[in-house]
Amino acid sequence: MLLKDYRNIFTQELASLYDEYETESFFYIILEDFHHMKRVDLALNPTFELSSELLQQWENVVAQLKEHRPIQYILGETEFHGLPFYVNENTLIPRPETEELVDWIIKESKVESRKSKVKILDxxxxxxxxxxxxxxxxxxxxxxxxDVSESALAVAKKNAARNNVEVTFLHQSVLETEDLHQTFDIIVSNPPYVRNLEKKEIRKNVLDFEPHLAxxxxxxxxxxxYRKITELATQNLSENGQLYFEINQYxxxxxxxxxxxxxxxNVELRKDVYGNxxxxxxxxxxxx
Structure with a gap:
């Protein structure tokens, strides 16, 4: 079957569950993951044919999408801040809003004049x-x-190696931590913050698949x-050290x-790209 023809079947199969934009986004994410092709490549190769094996792979993904399983978990990876990351059900799927937080930290750090190497804790x-x-x-x-989760840390360690960076990982529950035993210039956290009363606002693919612990x-x-991390920050931040949080919009x-x-x-509250x-x-x- 020609891939361009299968695209119509793909769209029809998911039309009752996802809007047109989402379905199109899924198609091109899979296209790049399976075939290393972008939208323009498909347009330039209208006779690209799917083997029976590849067709089965596509249909397997469609079956999982019908169950509302996130595309990132299906493919086992996603992109964040221009970098590739492995993901699985032990980790939250990184969000665009968190990229905004990272941008803020990076920009602030680059304009700060520091006399020694900056120490950062996530x-x-x-x-x-x-x-x-x-x-x-x-x-x-x-x-x-x-992180409190060994399974999440295993994924994080793979991601550090994949992106060729050095990060010191600590298996530790922040709620059970009394002292960090060293001083940091920046502490950042995107901790659990969705209240149970807000579950009705959470989409099925998040509620059914992403780790509730996080x-x-x-x-x-x-x-x-936030209280615990703020308390630790007062003990373990340097003078004029910075504390960043991603927070509940309410x-x-x-x-x-x-x-x-x-x-x-100098407390500063910022909105994300969605105005929250x-x-x-x-x-x-x-x-x-």
């Missing part, structure tokens, strides 16, 4: 996307990454990770209050 690293992207773009930085917090204690005001009452100055309060920065002052 708490709750998952795939390692934040730590690895920072290490790739700030080669002078000494980067550490912590997603959800109790409704009555939504800032549990809790921006509460996050500003949390940082300010713990001695952070999504990331925050505080600068630590030891003189508080």
């Amino acid at each position: 708490i709750g690293t998952g795939t390692g996307c934040i730590a690895i992207s920072i290490a790739k773009n700030l080669p002078e930085a000494e980067v550490f990454a912590m 997603l959800f917090v109790e409704d009555n204690d939504a800032l549990v990770f 809790l921006g005001k509460e996050m500003i209050e949390l940082l300010e009452k713990n001695g952070f100055k 309060d999504r990331m925050i920065l505080g600068v630590f002052s030891c003189s508080f």
